[in-house]
Amino acid sequence: MVRTESYRSHNVVREDRPDGSIILTSGHELGEVADTTGDWLHRWAGEAPDRVFLAERSGPGWREESYSAVLEKVRAIAAALVGRGLNADTPILIMSGNGVDHGLLSLAAQYAGIPVVPVAEQYALIPGAHDRLRHVIDLVRPSLAYAVDAGEYAEAIALKELEGVEIVASRPGSSRATPFDDLLRGDAGIDVDAVHAGVGPDSVVKILMTSGSTSHPKGVPTTHRMMCVNQTQMADALPFLRERPPVIVDWLPWNHVFGGSHNFNMMLANGGSLYIDDGKPVKGRFERTLENLSMVTGTLAFNVPVGFSMLLGALRADDSLRRRFFADLDLVFYAGASLPQEVWEGFEQMAVEVKGSVPLMTSSWGLTETAPACLLQHEPTSRSGIVGVPLNGISVKLLPDEDMRCEVRVKGPNIMSGYIGDAGKAAGSFDEEGYFVTGDAMRFVDPERPEKGLRFDGRISEDFKLLTGTWVRAAALRLDLLSCLSPLAADLVITGHDRNEIGVLVFPDRQALADAGYAPEEAGGALTDPGLSAEIARRLAERARTATGSSTRVARALVMAEPASLGEGEMTAKGSLNARKVLTRRAALLDRLYDDDDPATIRIQGA
The missing domain is CATH 3.40.50.980 (Rossmann fold)
Structure with a gap:
């Protein structure tokens, strides 16, 4: 029920090498690329001088700049x-x-x-x-x-x-x-x-800081070429971007590559309009987002999964907003984590009810170092979690293990040449063929049909072994546990490196706890509440019955009293946990998690 003219079919060329590596490229040719972002600005100032490009709230209305x-x-x-x-x-x-x-x-x-x-x-x-x-x-x-x-x-x-x-x-x-x-x-x-x-194309015009989730933030020099190529790659895959000027109402921060390069430049490259949403998908600020959407709605919707989850609830409660939101919508695009399938299906159902068809619902994959998009799911799919196939001009190298979990490396004109002020780090970031070593892992949706795309499978560096030698895929397990403990857990850290069992340090959503009637007390940095402990134990025990083995079975949990600290480096600027920093800074709480006599430790029956 997606308009057939609104997307371009996947075309993937696969090369299986004698060393076991797999090379994926696009079978489509890269379109014409602008030299600089100034070329876009001159074009649209000439072709559509009065069209709104940038807008922000000003009093009861908008400050609009053509x-x-x-x-x-x-x-x-x-x-x-x-x-x-x-x-x-x-x-x-x-x-x-x-x-x-x-x-x-x-x-x-x-x-x-x-x-x-x-x-x-x-x-x-x-x-x-x-x-x-x-x-x-x-x-x-x-x-x-x-x-x-x-x-x-x-x-x-x-x-x-x-x-x-x-x-x-x-x-x-x-x-x-x-x-x-x-x-x-x-x-x-x-x-x-x-x-x-x-x-010119090689002029460095932006230095973006990485999230700092594993170390101090690194400076990524971003050139005109990187940004201009990436917009051509995406418009090649999504023809509707060129068919009519896109419009977005967007809060995603410009210090991050998603909001500041991907979304901002998509509007500029295609003559679109960017209405800056000064709300945010958090309590106390989401109401402002709804107010902004009541005034302007877009043709594209970008957000993180929690934002779409909150928006889905608001749309269900407001018939007028629901009809406005879907009226001209071409794309629902999530990033940052996998969109819960029930949220995905909620948007699909709502779109069909309002307009009789579903916008392209999709995600992508890339990094600050790649400007950012390298993979994009640009044909319809029915499932969340798929990040797609290589964009035009991108070469993807996959290094599979015995379980066909693949380390992913990339090469292309939208990828940085090195980090600012750290030549040693940059040199170690590329392999002997010039592929950028991303540290991420992927799996094929269907190993026999590469055109079905890839799905993200965590960070290689986040994986660890139990004392038994069993590998734990921490990133994938974290997403599963967040779903299991929703909405009680705002985030969590998987533990178990060089231990016998998997544990979890839970950062609770305090408002969700209050809404559920829990009133936990602090005990030396941990929270204790008999009812909350019983509920967490019940959910994890139920999950343990379907776990595939010790690599996914959680045996214990501890609820944190102190939120993750940005100042101490436990949280990145974009809201992601730095698991390594959390485990180092809270080493005493980690020890308590594995102490069966500690009253704050939640043991899971059957694990």
Whole structure:
């Protein structure tokens, strides 16, 4: 029931090598690629000058910036930046979240060949996370820094690492910050056309920080070529992007490659409109998302699984919003984790009821280092969890084990050449054939039919062995346990390395516990509540009856009292747990988990 013209069929070429590796490529040719993001901006300012490109909430309505207005402001800001002496060697640190001024500054820097370094706003707003901000500043040495509100970001602006760095703020107040409006005045002494002519496909225009889930965040230099190629690859696979201008209402943060490169550039490359959602899929902020969607709905819907789960409930309760949401919808795209199948089916059913057909429901796979998309499920499927086939121009190397679980490596024009300031790390990130070693694992949906695609199967580095020698695939097990313990568990960490049994450290959803009537007490960093312990034990015991062996059977659990700390590195900026850091910082709680005499330890019958 998906429109047949809305997607391109998979075409996969498979090569089985004598060494056991498998090479997958696309049978389709790569389309025409722009040289720079400025080419897109000039195109749409000429073809659709009055069409909205960027918009953000302003009072009861929206501040909307058309393509022609954006181009004019981008050129002025670019001149102002170059007039200050900024160039390819003087990055701009962006400490604030998504916003029109953030977008204008970023595009102006790209236009002039000046790298921008957007970081998670939590790094600046949470004093405990300032060490991460300092790490980024030390790594990139910015010559200018931007914050939307100098008062709100005052503590970060005052860091000694930013002494001597010009601070620009949209709302400078009485601080030392330069008003953003000053940049809009440009610099008459700068030949902007000549500056832009010196920018090419290999110019580094963005340094994105990795999530830091296994180490300190690394700086990924992103070029115009990487971003422009990736948009061509996706539009080749999804023809509807070129058939009509896409529209999104999107909250995904621009410091992350999903929101800031994938979604932002998809609108710019295809003449679309990006309405910045200042809500978020968390309690207290999701209501703002619903308000925004009541005003504008998109043709594409991007989100993480928890966001789609919350949205599904809201759509069920609001007939008017439901009809508006699905009216022009071409795509439902999830990333970050597998979408629960019941949520997937809920959207399918709702779409059929509203419009008689289902938008393309899909996911993709890629990394910060790959700009990001390498695999995309671009033909309809009935199941969540499939990340698809190689995009045009991508070569995927799979290294299967005896169980056909494959380590995945990739090569292509959208992949970085190395990390900023860490040549040793970069050298170890590529194999002898130049494939980027991702550390991720995949499995074929159907080993005999590669065109059916691949599904993500966790991180190789997260796997561990029990004392029995049994391998535990921690990433896949974590997703299964989150489903089993939903909504009581907000997240969890799998344990058992060099132990006899698998355990789990549970980070609870405090609101879900309260809603369920639990009132746990703290006991030395753990939470105890007889009813909660019994419920967790019951669910895990029921699951244990269908477990396939010791590699998936959980024998014990402990509920954490303290949330994961961003400042201590237990949580990344995009909300993922750093399991290694959690286990190191909470070593005493890990020992308690394996102490049968500890009253906080939950033992699972039958495990």
